[in-house]
Amino acid sequence: MTPTRSLRSVDYGLLFGTRSVRLFAYGFLSVALALYLVAAGLSEAQVGWLLSLTLLGDTAVSLWLTTHADRLGRRRMLLAGAGLMVLAGVVFAATRDFWVLLAAAIVGVISPSGNEVGPFLAIEQAALAQTVPAEQRTATFARYNLAGSLATAAGALAGGALAQAGQGFGLTALASYRLIVWGYALAGGLLALLFTRLSPAIEAASEPAANGPGAWFGLAHSRPVVARLAGLFMLDAFAGGFVVQSLLAYWLYTRFNPDPAVLGVIFFGANLLAGLSALSAAWLARKIGLVNTMVFTHLPSNILLMLVPLMPTLPLALAVLLLRFSISQMDVPTRQSYVMAVVPPTERSAASGVTGVVRTIGAALAPVFAGSLLEQPSLLGVPFFIAGGLKIVYDLALYRGFRSLRPPEEV
Numbered sequence: 001m002t003p004t005r006s007l008r009s010v011d012y013g014l015l016f017g018t019r020s021v022r023l024f025a026y027g028f029l030s031v032a033l034a035l036y037l038v039a040a041g042l043s044e045a046q047v048g049w050l051l052s053l054t055l056l057g058d059t060a061v062s063l064w065l066t067t068h069a070d071r072l073g074r075r076r077m078l079l080a081g082a083g084l085m086v087l088a089g090v091v092f093a094a095t096r097d098f099w100v101l102l103a104a105a106i107v108g109v110i111s112p113s114g115n116e117v118g119p120f121l122a123i124e125q126a127a128l129a130q131t132v133p134a135e136q137r138t139a140t141f142a143r144y145n146l147a148g149s150l151a152t153a154a155g156a157l158a159g160g161a162l163a164q165a166g167q168g169f170g171l172t173a174l175a176s177y178r179l180i181v182w183g184y185a186l187a188g189g190l191l192a193l194l195f196t197r198l199s200p201a202i203e204a205a206s207e208p209a210a211n212g213p214g215a216w217f218g219l220a221h222s223r224p225v226v227a228r229l230a231g232l233f234m235l236d237a238f239a240g241g242f243v244v245q246s247l248l249a250y251w252l253y254t255r256f257n258p259d260p261a262v263l264g265v266i267f268f269g270a271n272l273l274a275g276l277s278a279l280s281a282a283w284l285a286r287k288i289g290l291v292n293t294m295v296f297t298h299l300p301s302n303i304l305l306m307l308v309p310l311m312p313t314l315p316l317a318l319a320v321l322l323l324r325f326s327i328s329q330m331d332v333p334t335r336q337s338y339v340m341a342v343v344p345p346t347e348r349s350a351a352s353g354v355t356g357v358v359r360t361i362g363a364a365l366a367p368v369f370a371g372s373l374l375e376q377p378s379l380l381g382v383p384f385f386i387a388g389g390l391k392i393v394y395d396l397a398l399y400r401g402f403r404s405l406r407p408p409e410e411v
Helices: 009-030 033-039 044-072 074-094 098-107 120-129 134-168 173-195 223-243 245-256 260-288 290-310 314-328 331-341 345-374 382-402
Strands: none
Touching: 009 074, 009 120, 009 134, 009 173, 009 245, 009 260, 033 044, 033 173, 033 245, 044 074, 044 098, 044 120, 044 245, 044 345, 074 098, 074 120, 074 173, 120 134, 120 331, 120 345, 134 173, 134 260, 134 331, 223 245, 223 331, 223 345, 223 382, 245 260, 245 314, 245 345, 260 290, 260 314, 260 331, 290 314, 290 331, 290 382, 331 345, 345 382
């Protein structure tokens, strides 16, 4: 086995820092993005199309960057992603023209969900995975996800508070939301600055070998298992795309009419709970295994998701929603750790990139349908039922297909 390369402690801290800056920006934007686009004159259907094409455009860029990162340089690809994040933020803030926004959405990196998009996650995870023993990998990813969830929560709180404060000082709703979009672009610039401080120690420990016959997007030995996982992850992400954070914020606003600051507080709490649950996931995975943790925590969260639109008041809807967030993300560090465990070290960036990209594709397809449903008052709850039902199908298929394929630390 190729020896691993240790990261400098400053690199380790920087990777957690870049994760935090990025997820703060994603959470900051997600509370206001759909509201901003509607205030800018777009219809709900146009917003759905724009959010879908935002994610679809991101997939092609991310696929190329992540599957070439181990060969062309991880830091170089991270910097390219940060530049595309700045581009998307600037264009979204500067124009209300749908077609210009659409072009920026396709080319740039922008998150409508509050979750990871772009090449960042795959490359950072590959760098982190080469630094820790297998038995510590899930706990490291849990802390990494906790940092992101806390940052997303803080970003959502800050975004809602800024919009509320701007309107309190006399700005129109559109102008207050535009401030948030400009803030997203600035965060992309800060992210690029931090990436320049990373050392060569983050690069792949050896030259990727997945270039021969049968190679597929930088994958050779792990191609069959990654292909199977990718199909399932796409289904899960497609289901989740019906209730991305931007659309969920819009649903709450339409159904119960809370102030923007209240929306920020709601998603602050939701993301805080999600992040804390990641630490529990690492402990539970040591007890029952990665696949069991993914499935047995995900199933009840999906049932709770389907109960949200049945709640008659905002407090009840929030209670169910927050309970769901307290367990819904426990599969994230375990899923990431599982992918890193079942592929060779030299294919980790590519494997994480491919599975991440198909998740983005799946998530990108759903907002088109969700936006159309949200235009009909009688169908406001349908996206929740579709999302929960499809996620249950994913859980059962994952358990059936992978319960016998254990990572090395569980054998």
